[in-house]
Amino acid sequence: MELARQQLPIGWEERWRRDKERRKRVIEEGGEKVKEENRRLRWIKAYNDNRMGVKHSVWQECTHKFGLPEEDGGRVERKEEKGCEEGKRTYHSATYTKQVFQxxxxxxxxxxLTDLTLSTQDGHHLCAHSPVLAAVSSIIYSKLLEQEQEQEQDGHGGRKTRINLGPEVSHLGLAAVLDFAYTGAITNLTRDTAAQVRAAAQALEAPRVLELCDGMERTDKGGHGDKDKEEERKKRLSPPEQLETSLQAIKQLxxxxxxxxVVLEAQEREFTAHRVLLAASSDYFRGMFTSGMRESQERSITVPCLGDEELEVFLHCSYSASLDLTWDQVFDLVCSALQFQIQxxxxxxxxxxxxxxxADSCLDVASFAEAYGMRDLLELADDYVLRHFQEVSVTPKFxxxxxxxxxxxxxCDGLCAPSELTVFRAVVIWLxxxxxxxxxxxxxxxxSVRFPLMTFREFCxxxxxxxCMECSANGEVELYGMAFKDFGISNSEEHFRVRRPKDALVLIGGDQLNPDTGLRIPSRQLWxxxxxxxxxxxxxxxEWRMLGELPDQARFRHGVAIMAGKLYVVGGCYFYAKTDTMKSGFSYDPLQNTWQKIADMHEPRSNFTxxxxxxxxxxxxxxxxxxxxxxxxxxxxxxSNSWSFTRPLxxxxxGHAAVVWKGEIFISGGLNCEYKCLVSMLLYHPEKGTVxxxxxxxxxxLHCMESLGGRFYVAGGVCNFRKFYTDHLxxxxxxxxxxxxxxxAPLPIPHVGAASAILEEKLYVLGGxxxxxxxESRLVHRYDPTTGRWLSVGKMAGPNTDIRACVLRLPEQLRK
Structure with a gap:
């Protein structure tokens, strides 16, 4: 246990104890209503625990007080009154399953911690963990059930099991089944080894392994083309999906x-669990069970300094990779997760x-992160305060x-405020x-208030x-004398507030309007x-800076996107003739500062998304x-560096716009085949079609649409207000x-064919x-959802018509 604690921040025990006591006092001061609701939640949890076999002395009370069913009718859902758990969110780790099985x-x-030995008649022995193998094998599951019944009779548990397999099971086939149980795949499954793998899977009654063998045999049969093989492949679960299925099976165990x-005791409750899974998900339990400590041999273990509700949450997370979180509990959970190193x-x-x-919680997060030495979290919280300073400054916690x-x-130069008057008001509120x-x-x-950035009206x-009305006159003179002196200073560089966002707003290509088409020069530039x-x-x-140039021809009305940290630029036009539409594309890697050509699209495209x-x-x-x-x-x-057609619109x-939200593609407006503007909003699915x-x-x-805060903001473009195209504000x-x-609020000026992007939770519409x-509209406008206003934030650099924009994380050497 001492080895496990060495990685924790210095002074964590005292801080954890104080935080625990402080939050306990808050709950106690909340009145009888809060106490009663907390008791109610504990009763409901206790009943659910009993359904999972967890002993608890009070679960029967909930059947009388809240009318919960007394028979085994399934887990009770937590249905509190409206507003009781406002802000509750379910978080699931997409990487935990792979990590824990690794x-x-x-x-x-x-x-x-292996407790299962499988032996073949040719003298080979393979060790495994019974819960992992029971997730894929009915035979092992039955063995565990038998052991559970024997344990209830004689009171002994934690035995190691040895299973001798018949002559039909070879070492290669058995190793393949174990490989599948731990990785979700079989690396040596071929036509030559399929028979041995099948024999082992049949002996252990592993249906998912048998399904893999059957699928391989079906694809190997003659007469099946590439399309049939592809369809067969799609029917199979991928290795990550197989592991998810296995984790669900272990959770059911x-x-x-x-x-x-093992039985974990916290306060007055007991929780059963599998040692190996606890060790795989917690460095604390790994040290306890694998370092020869006394607890590694005991079946019942008392967990100190951990509440029963917290232990229940952690166990659920270890078996499901999910947590239901609220602001009321999250700080306690972080403290305990740090203490017990439950990653x-x-x-x-x-x-x-x-x-x-x-705005209401960022200061708490910053204080918590600073107390526990979490630098990354502190940096994020401080940056949130700087970006939302006006909203934060009016909260009680400020x-x-x-x-x-x-x-x-x-x-800090990075402090964001509509004007310096906002900063001054915040100081007044604090004082x-x-x-x-x-x-x-x-x-x-x-x-620290930069008075030279104020207008005369603001300074009034x-x-x-x-x-200083209640204080001495000298104090008033000193305070405002300094303010007047600073206000009179000329507007020099040192008085600017200059914010450098972590992500960079990037402009790609575009055009500059000229009545003479022959004098137009489309751009290759990136700013x-x-x-x-x-x-x-x-x-x-x-402050615009040049990033570089496109490696191929200049282009406008093109498409751009960011995927896996790389910028993709495809299609567009390089001039205005009928045949000037392109289907070529390139990818840009900002870490290497290099371009790479990708495969051409099947069709040339411009004005697309x-x-x-x-x-x-x-x-x-x-x-x-x-x-x-x-x-x-x-x-x-x-x-595969290839394009393929999917279901058409x-x-x-x-001239339409599109965004992706929760894995779904939404498309707004655009021009139909008659080049009339549309009012439609479409939900497009590559397999199911259009809704x-x-x-x-x-x-x-020819408008913009961006997703921000679970809503889609549509701005700019043209409409058919009259018979000809009209600016849409x-x-x-x-x-x-x-x-x-x-x-x-409408746009202050027209933005047709403009670029758009989301930077620091604000919508930018650029050029057009x-x-x-x-x-040409050479201005950049920014919309802040918190204020509901558009603000001009500067001018464009270089071309600004039929241009595209994105937000890209650039390495520091490119920004110097």
Missing amino acids: TLEDFRHASL WIERVGCD PALSLCLDFLKQEMD QDLSAEKLLEYLC EANLPGRLPQATRLMK EVRAINL FANALRSRVGLVKDI VVVRGNGLYAIGGDKDINTNLDSVEVFCPE DQALS HLSDMAHDRA GCEVYDPVEDSWCTI YCQEDYS
Whole structure:
């Protein structure tokens, strides 16, 4: 146990104890209503525990108090009153299953915690873990059931089992079954070895292994073409899916208390479990069970400093890779997961803290991360405070900040605020929370407010706030004398607030309008926004830098997407003739700063969309030439470097917009085969086809659509308001859950054929042109969902019409 604790942060025990006591006091001070609700939840949990075979003395109370069923009718669902568990989220680890089975396989090779020996008549012996093999073998499952019955009779458990197999089972076949149990695949399954693998699978009654053998034999039969083999392959579960099935089977063993060889005691409750799975998911239990400690031989173990509810949560996570989390419990769970080094639970809790962070919780997260030495989490929390400073500054927790922490935020160049007046107001709020005690801090805090960035009208508000009315006149003169002095300083570089987002906004290709088509020069350039600057008042600008050039011809009306950290650029036009539409594509690796050509699409496309779904790149619709648009959809596979057609749209489209949300492709507006603007919102599935959803309020094409916070923001473009195309300034938001639209603030100027991207939870619309007079829109506008307003944040760099944008993580050497 001491070895397991050495990796924990210094001082964690005392901090954990204090945090535990503090949260306990909060609950106790919450009144009888909170206490009663907590008791109710514990009763419901206790009943569910009894259904899983966990002993508890109070579970019968819930049958009388809440009318829960007394018979075995399945697990009771937790159905609290509305608002009781507001903010509850279920988090699932996509990598845990692979990691835990890899650890289990390592245990097997090292003969750690193996309790099952399988012997063949040719003298070979293979060791394994009975829960892992029972997940694929009915014979092993039956053996574990028999042992469970014997244990109940004689009180002994934790025995090692030896099974001698018949002459039909070879060492090769047995090894293949074990390989499948731990990896979800059989590496040596061929036509020559299939018979031996089948014999072992039949002897152990392993149906999923037999299915693999049957599938291989079906594909090897004569007369089957490549299409039949591909269909057969799709029917089989992949190795990751096989492992997920095995983990679910092991979880069922745990629920049924089959093969459990250890009892964990926490407070007044007992939980049965499998030692090997605990060791695979927790360094604490691994040290306990494999280092020769006394607990490695005992069946019943008391777990110190861990609540029964927390232990239940951790066990559920170890068997399912899932956690139901709320803000009320997550900090306690992180503390305990750190103490007992339960990595899957810790990872999910940290994911919750990162993804569910908001203005009300970010300061708690920052304080927690600082106390426990979690640098990455602290950096994320601090960055959230800087990006949402205005919203955070009006929360009650902001008033509890220390002067040093507030000063750290105020002095940071990366602080984002509509204007410096917002920063000043935040300082006033903090001071007024305890004016007599905090007024001595006013001078140094006010020095961090950049008064030269205020307009004269804003500074008038500053002067109207008199913090020193209750204090001496000298204090007032000192405070505002310093403010007036700073306000009079010229607007120099050192007074800018310059934010450098971690991700860079990248512009690719594009065109510049010219009445003389022959003088137009499409672009090969790539630009990126290295920094966002705040000047006086609401004046903003962007520091653009050149990233490089496309390796092939210049292009506009093309498609771009980010997949696996790489930028993909495909299709588009290199000029305005009928045959100038391209089907070529390239990928850019920012880590290597290199371009690589990818396979050509089957059809040339411009004015189309490219989205990433799963591991594929989807090119949807577009113009084939000047007068013909497409209904076809192609998908690019990076592993095979090939494009293939998938199910087409139900009509030809170009000039549309598309986003991917929860693995589904949504397509809005566009031009049909008659080049009329559409009002449609479509849900497109590569296999099932197209489903029509609620229409937009207005028809729209050559517009932008981006997904932000589970909603789709649609802006810019043209419409058929009259017989000819007209600028569309109106903006709409689509809710995919409710299948409904609502309007938001309109764009200040037209943006037709513009680029768009989401950067730091804000929508950027870049460039484009005005359909009315065919002039270029050289401005960049940003929409903030929290304020509901559009703000001009700077001008474009280089070309700005029919351009595309993305957000890409660039290495630091490219940004210097």
